[in-house]
Amino acid sequence: MPRPPRARERVLDAFERILIDDGERTATLDATAKAAGVSKGGLLYHFASKDDLAAGLLARLEALAQDDLDRMASAEEGPIAYFLRTSVMEDAGLDRALVAVSRLAQSGIPAAADALRRVREAWADALRPHVRDDTALELVMLVSDGLYYNNALDTAGAEGSALAGPVPTGGRLEKLIALVSSAAS
Structure with missing residues (x-):
């Protein structure tokens, strides 16, 4: 039987959920403690400030x-x-x-933008040996961005939306992956 998440993880989970659902301004220490089901003192035991909460979330992102x-x-x-x-x-x-973390970056927190850049650079570094040149690497990265972006827009069920193209699935996704992999190698 899996163990319930520890208080520190519950606090980070709650902070993450509030950021995603309501934005950085709403992610106060009080709101985070309440959402995590811990006292404010319990939250402060693990994270002395909102900056510490943000740092914990950035560390979580980098570990993931x-x-x-x-x-x-x-x-x-294969990596691609x-x-x-x-x-x-x-x-x-x-x-x-x-x-x-994107929500934190959008609110002007430089460390969040830096963490997102480091993650993207790490992905690029991992892919670089598997593509023929920097242009091919850029193609892979941009297709990935497009898939992620269109999927993010489609989560609200905006079928047929002019803003987001359909996110390929099944055979269409396989074809796209094969095409980009072939073009990049």
């Missing part, structure tokens, strides 16, 4: 990104196909952390 890089390196389908396939959000921990 490293896990993703490890899976990418050992993916049977893995990277593109996982560019479609699945509400996984990494997806939530990316969105939450």
Whole structure:
């Protein structure tokens, strides 16, 4: 039977959820403690300030990104196909952390923007040996961005929206992955 998340993780989970759902201004210490089901003192035991909460979330993002890089390196389908396939959000921990840290970056927190840049650079570095040149790397990165962006817009169920193209699934996604992998190699 899995153990319930510890208070520190519950606090980070709550902070992340508030950032995603309501934005950085709403993610106060009081709101985070309440959402996590801990006292404010319990929150302060783990995170002395909102800056410490943000730092905890950035550390979470970087750890999840490293896990993703490890899976990418050992993916049977190869790093490019893995990277593109996982560019479609699945509400996984990494997806939530990316969105939450993006909210922090959008609110003007430089450390959040820096963390997002480091993650993107780490992905690029992992892909670089598997593409023929920097232009091919840029193609893979931009297709990944497009998949992620369109998937993010489509989460509200905006079928047929002029803003977002359909997110390829099944055979269409496989064709896209094969095409980009072929073009990049």
